Amino acid sequence: MEALRAACTTLPPPDGGARQAIATRDATLTKPPGSLGRLEALVAWLGAWQGRPDPVLDHVRVVIFAGNHGVVSQGVSPWPASVTAQMVENFAAGGAAINQIARIAGASLHVVPMAGLAPTADFTVAPAMDDDTFLAAVSAGHAAVGMDIDLLCLGEMGIGNTTAAAALAAGLFGGAGQDWAGRGTGLDAAGVAHKARVIDAALARHAHAGHDPLAVARCLGGLELAAILGAVLAARHRRIPVLLDGFVCTAAAAPLACLHPSGLAHTTLAHRSAEAGHAALARALNLPPLLDLDLRLGEATGAALAVPLLRAAVACHSGMATFAQAGVSDRT
Numbered sequence: 198m199e200a201l202r203a204a205c206t207t208l209p210p211p212d213g214g215a216r217q218a219i220a221t222r223d224a225t226l227t228k229p230p231g232s233l234g235r236l237e238a239l240v241a242w243l244g245a246w247q248g249r250p251d252p253v254l255d256h257v258r259v260v261i262f263a264g265n266h267g268v269v270s271q272g273v274s275p276w277p278a279s280v281t282a283q284m285v286e287n288f289a290a291g292g293a294a295i296n297q298i299a300r301i302a303g304a305s306l307h308v309v310p311m312a313g314l315a316p317t318a319d320f321t322v323a324p325a326m327d328d329d330t331f332l333a334a335v336s337a338g339h340a341a342v343g344m345d346i347d348l349l350c351l352g353e354m355g356i357g358n359t360t361a362a363a364a365l366a367a368g369l370f371g372g373a374g375q376d377w378a379g380r381g382t383g384l385d386a387a388g389v390a391h392k393a394r395v396i397d398a399a400l401a402r403h404a405h406a407g408h409d410p411l412a413v414a415r416c417l418g419g420l421e422l423a424a425i426l427g428a429v430l431a432a433r434h435r436r437i438p439v440l441l442d443g444f445v446c447t448a449a450a451a452p453l454a455c456l457h458p459s460g461l462a463h464t465t466l467a468h469r470s471a472e473a474g475h476a477a478l479a480r481a482l483n484l485p486p487l488l489d490l491d492l493r494l495g496e497a498t499g500a501a502l503a504v505p506l507l508r509a510a511v512a513c514h515s516g517m518a519t520f521a522q523a524g525v526s527d528r529t
């Protein structure tokens with residue numbers, strides 16, 4: 198655990214030279230300065246983390262981690278845990294939403310089933326994971342990133358994981374179950390109230406995890422959430438920019454922000470999920486979302502949807518003419 202903590206607290210910064218070169222070229226392009234808004238910031242962000250004045254999106258990888266959750270036995274999801282494995286099969290067959298969106302985005306799709314989809318412990322009665330299980334899950338996430346990647350999109354599949362994400366968010370940022378619990382895959386109001394009580398029970402049981410973000414992630418998280426944390430960490434050490442997906446993915450990455458003040462600087466939040474806690478979590482992490490499409494699916498769908506936006510931003514930066522080239526008058 199201490200090696201992981203050290204890896205989370207000693208993080209490389211972005212490439213300031215690449216960022217500056219991008220700003221310098223941007224100022225010469227045939228548009229009013231700043232007129233491409235966040236697209237300009239996205240190019241600078243990509244280049245600063247890729248260490249390139251000419252950011253590329255040739256190799257975009259979507260990784261979905263799948264895991265099961267013991268807390269499902271508390272009736273926190275309208276769906277049975279067996280759907281996790283069935284959806285892993287559906288990903289392999291090309292039938293899920295993410296298969297379609299990843300194809301449109303020009304991204305490869307990789308699915309990593311965690312621990313043979315064996316569930317974690319029910320965290321209302323015991324820590325979700327012991328140290329070894331947690332560290333193995335973080336390592337699996339780390340290993341799934343690969344080397345020659347220009348952009349990593351992260352997502353998850355795991356029935357019950359909006360409960361784990363809400364518990365993790367509460368453990369890291371405070372508040373009670375009702376502040377973070379949402380409808381997930383379709384709970385009604387009574388179901389959300391029950392889910393909030395289940396989260397409160399978990400928070401009470403693991404209060405001793407206190408302010409150690411890794412202990413909170415181990416006790417209240419899940420296997421696929423730990424893997425996402427490992428993947429975000431690996432990407433940082435390899436300077437690969439990351440698009441985070443919805444509520445679950447954001448909560449999974451959050452411990453790194455709690456361990457290092459700029460721990461998530463190499464990530465962009467692709468969208469604001471309709472899941473109730475996501476807006477507050479995004480604010481707590483100072484991660485303004487790119488898209489707001491009322492998605493509440495997970496699977497990295499929101500992350501993959503933002504890839505074409507990044508492609509457009511890069512195309513503008515690399516392909517636009519300068520004022521001098523086009524013979525367009527600069528401002529007087």
Ligand SMILES: Cc1cc2ncn([C@H]3O[C@H](COP(=O)(O)O)[C@@H](O)[C@H]3O)c2cc1C
Nearest residue numbers: 274353354355356357358359381382494495
């Ligand atoms: C068919 C199906 C496909 C999914 N794809 C993603 N999720 C999403 O819903 C689950 C979390 O919601 P909860 O906490 O309410 O169980 C996760 O698997 C998440 O990825 C799905 C859920 C279902 C049912």
Ligand SMILES: O=C(O)c1cccnc1
Nearest residue numbers: 443444445470493494495
């Ligand atoms: O935003 C998410 O990550 C989400 C929301 C609902 C269900 N699964 C995931």
